[in-house]
Amino acid sequence: xxxxxxxxxxxxxxxxxxxxxxxxxxxxxxxxxxxxxxxxxxxxxxxxxxxxxxxxxxxxxxxxxxxxxxxxxxxxxxxxxxxxxxxxxxxxxxxxxxxxxxxxxxxxxxxxxxxxxxxxxxxxxxxxxxxxxxxxxxxxxxxxxxxxxxxxxxxxxxxxxx
Amino acid sequence: xxxxxxxxxxxxxxxxxxxxxxxxxxxxxxxxxxxxxxxxxxxxxxxxxxxxxxxxxxxxxxxxxxxxxxxxxxxxxxxxxxxxxxxxxxxxxxxxxxxxxxxxxxx
Numbered sequence: 001x002x003x004x005x006x007x008x009x010x011x012x013x014x015x016x017x018x019x020x021x022x023x024x025x026x027x028x029x030x031x032x033x034x035x036x037x038x039x040x041x042x043x044x045x046x047x048x049x050x051x052x053x054x055x056x057x058x059x060x061x062x063x064x065x066x067x068x069x070x071x072x073x074x075x076x077x078x079x080x081x082x083x084x085x086x087x088x089x090x091x092x093x094x095x096x097x098x099x100x101x102x103x104x105x106x107x108x109x110x111x112x113x114x115x116x117x118x119x120x121x122x123x124x125x126x127x128x129x130x131x132x133x134x135x136x137x138x139x140x141x142x143x144x145x146x147x148x149x150x151x152x153x154x155x156x157x158x159x160x161x162x
Numbered sequence: 163x164x165x166x167x168x169x170x171x172x173x174x175x176x177x178x179x180x181x182x183x184x185x186x187x188x189x190x191x192x193x194x195x196x197x198x199x200x201x202x203x204x205x206x207x208x209x210x211x212x213x214x215x216x217x218x219x220x221x222x223x224x225x226x227x228x229x230x231x232x233x234x235x236x237x238x239x240x241x242x243x244x245x246x247x248x249x250x251x252x253x254x255x256x257x258x259x260x261x262x263x264x265x266x267x268x269x
Contacts, residue, residue, distance in 0.1 A: 040255055134211075
């Protein structure tokens with residue numbers, strides 16, 4: 001695996017991340033489509049993800065949670081807006097409450113995934129656009145030991161306010 | 163919601179208001195779009211705390227929020243680390259395939 005480029009745009013609150021893998025496009029598509037494979041890599045370090053639902057169709061979606069080092073759970077959801085197997089996937093990714101109900105705030109992050117065949121395998125480009133710095137902050141605080149308490153505080157605050 | 167064109171307009175708006183405050187009507191004159199459309203872009207930027215809006219008489223004055231941009235840059239650095247971790251984890255999963263079929267070639 002090689003990370004070939006990372007483009008960060010603070011003004012648009014977006015990041016485009018490009019990596020290459022020595023495997024065919026169809027194989028890399030599986031790591032997104034198969035929830036058992038997806039949950040092995042989606043969660044940040046120390047916050048493994050579990051996907052209860054994963055319906056990769058336009059209008060379909062996913063329900064998942066990530067489990068922190070002290071057993072705390074952070075729930076999230078995906079809603080697919082475009083599915084073109086095995087080359088393109090677009091979805092919104094947001095936070096959910098304890099019952100799995102979608103939380104409108106912070107607004108979801110929009111992800112566009114492109115898988116492209118290369119001579120050596122697959123180029124995977126993921127473009128993520130956040131609607132607020134607060135959402136980005138909650139996302140990166142998870143899995144960061146020093147930011148963990150802060151992140152949980154924020155999630156508690158959201159849950160308390162819902 | 164975040165089309166490329168819309169992004170470039172917003173980027174342009176942020177660039178201008180970081181250099182000097184501008185009223186919404188001043189901004190609207192600079193783009194080939196309606197006052198309402200520019201106002202909408204400013205509202206999106208305001209929700210993201212990238213700009214601040216202030217009423218002065220009949221004008222709405224827009225200021226850039228440099229603190230948010232600096233914070234966003236720091237957060238994106240950490241988000242990059244998350245994706246580096248994910249790419250490595252994906253790579254580990256994919257390499258199990260070659261292990262099973264024993265076709266692994268060390269490139």
